[in-house]
Amino acid sequence: MTNRLSIAFLAGATACLALAATIHAAASPATIDITAQRFAFSPSEVHLKVGQPAVLHLTSADVKHGFFSRPLGVDETIPARQSIDVKIAPTQPGKYTIICDHFCGSGHGNMKMTVVVE
Numbered sequence: 001m002t003n004r005l006s007i008a009f010l011a012g013a014t015a016c017l018a019l020a021a022t023i024h025a026a027a028s029p030a031t032i033d034i035t036a037q038r039f040a041f042s043p044s045e046v047h048l049k050v051g052q053p054a055v056l057h058l059t060s061a062d063v064k065h066g067f068f069s070r071p072l073g074v075d076e077t078i079p080a081r082q083s084i085d086v087k088i089a090p091t092q093p094g095k096y097t098i099i100c101d102h103f104c105g106s107g108h109g110n111m112k113m114t115v116v117v118e
């Protein structure tokens with residue numbers, strides 16, 4: 001009898017832990033790693049959901065880069081060989097272009113990536 005009770009208790013406790021883990025995952029925004037390197041962002045396209053906050057973890061592998069999109073309200077500088085976190089919570093679906101707006105060399109004009117909000 002005692003054994004059966006403790007097994008039932010353990011099963012209940014495990015279920016509670018699983019639920020707590022799910023709630024925690026839903027509360028913390030997803031982090032997306034993006035690397036900037038002359039003259040591209042990698043990945044070149046990311047997908048976000050409307051109204052769902054995300055953290056963009058931006059890393060420069062070489063020199064200082066920009067990370068700019070007026071319609072997304074993003075205007076950041078990624079220092080040389082450093083990382084920054086940018087919180088973003090897009091409100092409108094669409095396809096947004098992010099450009100590097102710090103001159104970083106001869107291919108700078110084509111350094112861009114796409115954020116798809118759906």
Ligand SMILES: [Cu+2]
Binds near residue numbers: 065100102103105
């Ligand atoms: Cu650039």
